Structures are given as structure tokens and as C-alpha cells.
Amino acid sequence: MAGGNKSVAEMKPGEIGIVAGFTDDHLSVKLMEMGCLPGSSVRFNFTAPFGDPVCISISGYELSLRVEEASAIRILN
Amino acid sequence: MTTTTRLSKIALVGNPNSGKSSLFNHLTGLNQKIGNFPGVTVEKKTGVSPMPDGSMAEIIDLPGIYSIYPRSLDEQIVAEVLLDHHSTSTPDKVVVIVDGTNLKRGFLLLTQIVDLGLPAILALNMMDLAAKAGISYDFNTLSKKLGVPVVPINARNGVGIEELKKAIVNPSNVDLQAKIFNVWKEATNPVKELRAQLGVDNDYEAYQFLEQPGSLKFLSKDKQDQVSVIRNAHQFFPGKFQGAETIQRYSYIQDLLNEITLKSSDNTWKKNSTILDKILLHKVWGYFIFFALLFLIFQSIFAWATVPMDLIDGMFASISSYLESVLPEGVLSSLIAEGIIPGIGGIMIFIPQIAILFAFISILEETGYMARVVFLMDKIMRKFGLNGKSVVPLMSGVACAIPAIMATRTIDNWKERTITILVTPLMSCSARLPVFTILIALIVPDQKALGFFNLQGLALMGMYLLGFVFALLSAWVMKLLIRVKERSYLIMELPTYRIPKWSNVGYTILEKTKAFVFEAGKVIMAISVILWVLASYGPGDAVKNARAKVIEESKNLRLTEEGLEDRIAAYKLEHSYAGVIGKAIEPVIKPLGYDWKIGIALITSFAAREVFVGTMATIYSIGSVDAEDSSTIKERMKAEINPETGQERFTPAVGFSLLVFYTFAMQCMSTIAVVYRETKGWKWPMIQLTYMTLLAYISAFIVFQVMS
Numbered sequence: 001m002a003g004g005n006k007s008v009a010e011m012k013p014g015e016i017g018i019v020a021g022f023t024d025d026h027l028s029v030k031l032m033e034m035g036c037l038p039g040s041s042v043r044f045n046f047t048a049p050f051g052d053p054v055c056i057s058i059s060g061y062e063l064s065l066r067v068e069e070a071s072a073i074r075i076l077n
Numbered sequence: 078m079t080t081t082t083r084l085s086k087i088a089l090v091g092n093p094n095s096g097k098s099s100l101f102n103h104l105t106g107l108n109q110k111i112g113n114f115p116g117v118t119v120e121k122k123t124g125v126s127p128m129p130d131g132s133m134a135e136i137i138d139l140p141g142i143y144s145i146y147p148r149s150l151d152e153q154i155v156a157e158v159l160l161d162h163h164s165t166s167t168p169d170k171v172v173v174i175v176d177g178t179n180l181k182r183g184f185l186l187l188t189q190i191v192d193l194g195l196p197a198i199l200a201l202n203m204m205d206l207a208a209k210a211g212i213s214y215d216f217n218t219l220s221k222k223l224g225v226p227v228v229p230i231n232a233r234n235g236v237g238i239e240e241l242k243k244a245i246v247n248p249s250n251v252d253l254q255a256k257i258f259n260v261w262k263e264a265t266n267p268v269k270e271l272r273a274q275l276g277v278d279n280d281y282e283a284y285q286f287l288e289q290p291g292s293l294k295f296l297s298k299d300k301q302d303q304v305s306v307i308r309n310a311h312q313f314f315p316g317k318f319q320g321a322e323t324i325q326r327y328s329y330i331q332d333l334l335n336e337i338t339l340k341s342s343d344n345t346w347k348k349n350s351t352i353l354d355k356i357l358l359h360k361v362w363g364y365f366i367f368f369a370l371l372f373l374i375f376q377s378i379f380a381w382a383t384v385p386m387d388l389i390d391g392m393f394a395s396i397s398s399y400l401e402s403v404l405p406e407g408v409l410s411s412l413i414a415e416g417i418i419p420g421i422g423g424i425m426i427f428i429p430q431i432a433i434l435f436a437f438i439s440i441l442e443e444t445g446y447m448a449r450v451v452f453l454m455d456k457i458m459r460k461f462g463l464n465g466k467s468v469v470p471l472m473s474g475v476a477c478a479i480p481a482i483m484a485t486r487t488i489d490n491w492k493e494r495t496i497t498i499l500v501t502p503l504m505s506c507s508a509r510l511p512v513f514t515i516l517i518a519l520i521v522p523d524q525k526a527l528g529f530f531n532l533q534g535l536a537l538m539g540m541y542l543l544g545f546v547f548a549l550l551s552a553w554v555m556k557l558l559i560r561v562k563e564r565s566y567l568i569m570e571l572p573t574y575r576i577p578k579w580s581n582v583g584y585t586i587l588e589k590t591k592a593f594v595f596e597a598g599k600v601i602m603a604i605s606v607i608l609w610v611l612a613s614y615g616p617g618d619a620v621k622n623a624r625a626k627v628i629e630e631s632k633n634l635r636l637t638e639e640g641l642e643d644r645i646a647a648y649k650l651e652h653s654y655a656g657v658i659g660k661a662i663e664p665v666i667k668p669l670g671y672d673w674k675i676g677i678a679l680i681t682s683f684a685a686r687e688v689f690v691g692t693m694a695t696i697y698s699i700g701s702v703d704a705e706d707s708s709t710i711k712e713r714m715k716a717e718i719n720p721e722t723g724q725e726r727f728t729p730a731v732g733f734s735l736l737v738f739y740t741f742a743m744q745c746m747s748t749i750a751v752v753y754r755e756t757k758g759w760k761w762p763m764i765q766l767t768y769m770t771l772l773a774y775i776s777a778f779i780v781f782q783v784m785s
Contacts, residue, residue: 029146029316052455053452061573
């Protein structure tokens with residue numbers, strides 16, 4: 001799948017990006033079901049106290065995912 | 078009921094946090110019951126609701142899902158119910174609840190259900206919040222486009238429920254429903270064959286048969302094989318097109334939303350949630366608040382619950398003694414007064430603690446805080462082979478392992494779920510509390526350390542910590558032992574914070590308590606009766622002749638009548654089957670510091686651990702004293718002499734050895750039964766029983782040998 005050079009896991013709190021694609025087919029299905037679609041904007045909100053999981057805003061709601069899962073989402077920025 | 082007409086069946090589906098349970102509670106009120114789905118062992122929540130045309134409808138509450146493609150056990154049930162169009166439990170209509178503040182995500186599921194050809198009704202919930210956020214939609218166009226009735230509701234206060242009911246009884250025309258997703262070219266032939274051979278009445282349903290080999294248990298073996306044959310013949314790989322389907326659906330949804338949205342959200346209304354998260358998920362304050370909450374919960378379970386528990390206990394004790402005095406003497410009366418009534422009492426006594434615990438858990442879930450607890454704890458729990466979602470079962474385990482184990486169904490990873498089930502019974506449940514209390518009172522002095530810490534209180538807290546620490550350690554060991562490579566996920570919504578809806582909390586308490594009473598109740602009842610038999614009968618006629626024998630023996634003792642009765646009871650127990658078994662296992666438990674009397678208590682504890690106290694009372698011949706009068710039992714236990722050493726029986730070594738044994742041992746038949754049901758076989762309950770027994774035995778052995 002197509003993707004930018006940066007993943008959601010590398011974003012900083014408050015940063016906004018556009019979902020470009022996924023580096024993991026299996027995860028992409030689940031993520032897309034939850035509204036994390038290529039082309040939609042994603043905002044990195046904050047991480048849990050130990051840096052994992054992270055919380056993002058996508059499709060109008062807050063989604064939490066592990067760093068491993070977040071790094072499968074490529075963004076354009 | 079006398080009517081023979083079939084109830085119409087209405088299924089409720091929707092995303093988690095879409096307000097589905099509020100709607101269910103509004104529709105059904107107290108007419109709810111928990112049953113099982115036929116063939117599967119996951120419970121089904123149903124209720125009956127009166128309809129505007131005078132008929133009654135059966136409402137089925139299905140677990141929250143994001144898509145018809147299941148990710149966990151809970152979600153698979155929904156897929157199976159929605160795919161099975163030819164059974165007695167096939168819903169006549171499906172009400173899809175969608176959060177009005179976030180149509181996009183909710184519409185994914187909606188379009189799948191519309192495509193399945195099930196008569197659907199769209200209930201747009203939280204329209205009040207949507208209005209506050211400045212959102213407005215064109216419902217008429219939406220309804221026309223999808224071909225389904227659209228009803229705006231507010232499930233919290235019941236606005237729109239009557240309109241929804243009207244839509245439920247209105248005849249619907251499935252043919253008018255939109256066809257949103259066209260089956261892929263690659264799948265058209267297998268879909269045709271499936272429809273011809275199996276009589277599947279809808280393309281998308283047939284397509285799902287191809288996509289979901291794991292959700293077809295409702296089909297006969299033959300038909301399942303037929304599906305596989307067709308799937309293989311066309312080389313259709315399940316899951317291959319799922320991503321593409323999702324994209325196609327979302328692009329349809331985006332077009333639809335562009336058309337019907339009159340005004341979109343400005344998102345300012347979510348500010349409060351963001352501020353709260355800054356505090357509740359803070360590095361320091363986040364954990365501080367969570368542990369303070371845990372402390373409050375445990376405090377209330379132990380402090381507040383004792384009042385109703387004492388009441389229940391006293392009530393059953395008086396019923397028992399009343400029945401004993403009025404019923405004619407005989408086997409049946411004795412069974413009722415000493416077997417059945419105490420058995421029911423032994424179940425009822427836990428209700429206050431379970432109710433309080435689930436009140437808290439339900440409030441935390443209603444507010445949206447529970448998802449944050451998962452978020453906070455996930456990384457830590459994962460180190461031990463668990464999942465952030467294991468926190469709820471582990472917390473519930475402090476009241477009772479049975480609802481706790483049932484709460485593991487939300488964990489989608491098989492390995493993490495199994496480990497959570499295996500270690501949850503190590504959390505000290507409420508049945509252990511009476512045992513801890515009396516043993517600690519016996520061996521730990523009632524003094525204060527450092528001025529304000531009560532030593533006994535510290536010891537009690539220590540037992541709970543011990544259970545928790547070993548639950549984590551055992552989980553860690555199992556993580557290394559269970560070699561299954563299955564990816565674990567935590568893709569979870571963090572819902573907006575809300576004030577809890579109190580009636581929902583009430584319904585949850587009722588539901589969990591009922592589940593406990595019926596699940597555990599059956600087993601505890603049965604074991605109580607078996608134990609009564611074991612304790613009332615014995616080999617030969619020693620038990621029968623107990624009275625004469627004791628009177629003969631204690632002729633010169635000038636006993637009061639009560640004292641004599643107590644001695645008879647103790648004599649009977651000693652010579653009963655329970656006594657025989659206790660003596661038989663004495664060599665095994667001797668290295669732990671126990672004698673046959675404690676052996677009897679260990680055996681009777683299998684019904685419920687707190688039976689230990691009652692057994693101690695009988696065996697130290699204080700039967701006629703109120704069993705809850707622990708000071709008396711304590712005095713008697715203290716006075717007990719170990720004939721071999723001439724010292725007291727309950728030395729600190731024996732006491733701590735017993736405490737440790739009760740912390741780790743799987744002395745609960747109901748838990749074994751629930752684990753059997755949840756894991757669908759005897760393998761895991763047997764592994765659990767073995768490891769917990771070994772852990773208990775070895776730890777108690779070490780404690781006793783080191784301390785004495």
C-alpha cells in the first residue's frame with residue numbers, strides 16, 4: 001500500500017496529518033473499520049504515561065491504539 | 078402466557094457506546110432475562126416490550142460491534158445471529174443504533190445490515206448532543222436513500238422511543254432497502270452457487286458465508302462442508318477483500334453524508350473530555366486517582382457490605398433453627414434445615430458485595446472512565462501476558478471469580494483471555510474474607526504498629542496483595558509457557574465522558590447479581606447437599622449411635638444440655654464420611670501443619686470457602702452457638718491443643734500456612750464450572766485446578782516448615 005515517510009507513532013502531541021496508507025494489511029482492515037481511512041485527517045492527542053498506548057482523533061472521535069499499531073499508519077505531512 | 082402467537086423478535090445492534098443498553102433498558106424495563114444462544118454458550122440478553130398495536134415484541138440485545146466481521150467472541154455471536162436467516166431466533170427486524178454525533182463510523186455497520194436484507198430501522202441516538210454540537214441532518218433524504226425508516230431518539234431520557242416502536246410494528250419492505258455493496262466479480266459465481274445449493278436468500282449473506290468460515294456454526298455439518306467446497310473450488314480467500322469492501326462502503330457513506338448533512342459539527346463540545354483526560358491520564362495523578370478509586374471500592378465492599386451481609390446471615394440462621402424446631406425430626410427435615418437452607422444462605426450472603434462492586438464497575442463504564450483504565454494499564458499488564466482489558470476481570474475477582482471470568486469475553490486475543498481466566502481466581506474473593514478474618518484474629522495480635530496501622534488490618538491487606546502479586550506472577554509464567562503466536566490488538570474507542578445514567582447502573586447490578594445467583598447458586602446448592610450427606614452419614618453405625626455413645630462417655634462431666642448436644646454434633650462429624658475422608662488425607666496435609674479436623678474443613682470448603690468457619694464451629698463442638706459469633710470460635714480454636722506437641726494447635730505457623738493455602742487453592746466448584754463453560758472443555762479448568770493446588774500446597778508447606 002502507498003504511504004508517506006512518517007507514521008502516526010512518530011507524531012508529536014497536537015500534530016495533525018493525513019492518513020496516507022498502511023504498512024500492515026491485516027491491521028489496515030481493522031483500522032479502516034474504525035474509521036481510520038486513507039485521506040482522513042488524524043490528530044495525535046497524547047500518549048499513556050509509559051508512552052504506550054497512544055490516543056488519536058480520527059473521523060470525529062478518540063481512538064486509542066498501541067504504538068505498534070500506530071506505526072502501521074503512514075501519514076502525509 | 079396463554080397466547081400462542083409467536084413474539085416478533087427485534088434485535089438491537091450498534092457500536093459500543095452508542096447507547097444500546099440504555100435503549101434496551103428503556104424498551105424492556107424490568108422484563109429482562111439472560112439466556113443462552115442455542116448451540117453457543119454465550120449469554121443472550123432478552124426482554125419483552127409492549128408495542129403500540131397491543132402486541133408484545135421480544136427485544137434481543139446483542140454485544141456492541143463496529144462491523145459484521147467479528148474480532149472477539151462477543152462479536153462473533155452478532156455475526157452468527159445476523160447471518161442465520163432461517164432459524165427460530167432469526168430477528169424479524171434489526172434496530173441499528175447509531176451515535177448521532179458520529180454517523181460515519183456507525184454507518185459502516187448500518188450499510189452491512191441493510192445489505193444483508195434484514196428489515197432494518199435506523200435509530201439515531203444522542204440527537205440532543207448532536208444538536209448541541211451544531212449538527213443537523215436531513216432525515217427524509219437519509220431514509221429515502223437507504224430505504225429504511227429513520228427515527229431520532231434520545232435513549233437517555235426516552236425521547237423518540239414511542240416513534241421507534243411505531244416503526245417496529247409498521248410492516249417493512251426489504252425490497253426498498255438500498256443495495257449498497259455489489260459483490261466482487263471474483264465472488265459472483267460462488268455466491269450464485271451458494272444461493273442455488275443452500276437456498277441463501279441474499280447475495281451479501283451468501284458473500285458473508287464465503288468470508289466468515291468461523292461464524293457458520295448454525296449450519297449443519299453437511300452444509301458447512303458444502304460452503305467450504307464452493308469456497309475452495311473458486312479459490313476464495315476469506316478476508317482478502319475485506320479492506321476493499323470497507324473502503325467502498327466508506328466512500329458510499331461519505332457521499333451520503335455530504336448529501337444529508339445540513340450543518341456539521343464544530344467539535345468545541347468535546348473540550349471537557351480533553352481537559353478531564355489531561356488529569357485522569359496524567360503520569361502521576363492518573364495512577365493516583367485510579368488507585369484511590371480502587372481503595373474506595375474495596376473499602377466499600379468490606380465496610381458497607383457487612384451490614385446487609387450480617388442481616389442475611391442472621392436471617393438464614395434463624396430460618397434454619399426455626400425449621401429445626403418446628404419440623405418433625407427426620408432425614409428430610411435435617412436435609413432442609415442443615416443442607417438446603419444454609420446452602421441458599423451461603424449464596425445470598427455474597428449478594429451485597431457483588432452488587433456494590435458492580436455498581437462501581439458499571440458507573441466507571443458508564444462515565445467512559447473504564448476505557449481510560451484500560452489505556453493506563455495496558456502497557457503494564459502486557460508485560461505479564463495480560464491485556465489492559467484484563468483489569469476489569471481482575472477487579473471483579475475481588476468480589477467473585479464467576480462474573481469476573483464472564484467479563485473476560487471482551488478480550489479479543491485468545492491467549493490473553495485464557496491467561497486472564499486462569500489467574501483471576503487468585504484474586505482474593507469475598508468467600509475468602511471470613512476465613513482470613515478468623516485466622517488473622519487468631520494469630521495476629523490486635524495491636525497498632527507505628528501508632529496507627531492496625532496489625533490485623535495490615536495482615537488482611539497483605540493477603541489480598543499476595544493474591545494479586547501471584548496472579549501477575551502466574552500470568553507471567555503462563556505467558557512463557559503458552560506458545561501461541563497470535564497478534565494482540567488494542568484498537569479501542571475512548572468515549573466522551575458522560576454523567577452515568579443511574580437506571581443503567583441499576584440494571585447492570587441486577588443482571589450481574591442474577592448471573593451469580595444462578596451460575597454459582599446451582600453448584601453451591603448441589604455441593605451443599607452432597608456435603609450435608611458426607612457430614613451426616615458415616616460408615617457403620619457410629620453416627621447413628623452417637624447420642625448414646627456421647628451420653629455414656631460424658632456421664633461424669635455434668636454437661637449442660639447444650640454442651641452435650643455440641644459434643645454429639647462433634648462426635649457425629651468425626652465419625653461421618655467427611656471425618657473419615659479428613660482422617661484419610663491427614664498424612665498428605667500433615668507437612669502443612671494440619672490435622673484431620675482441618676482436613677474436614679478443607680474438604681467442606683469446596684462448596685464455598687467460608688464454610689471453613691462453620692465447619693470449625695461444628696468440629697470444635699460449638700455447633701449450637703451462632704456460627705458467626707467468631708469470638709467464640711476463636712476462643713475454641715485457641716484452646717485447641719495439638720496432642721503431639723502439647724502446645725496450642727493454631728500456632729502462627731499453622732495459621733499462616735492455612736492463610737496462604739486459602740489464598741492460592743482453587744476451592745470453588747462454581748468457578749471450575751464457569752471456566753469449563755467459558756473455555757469449552759475440561760482442559761483449562763483442569764490445568765487451573767492443578768496449578769493452583771500445587772501452588773497452594775507448596776507455598777503452605779514452605780510457610781509451615783520455615784515458621785515452625
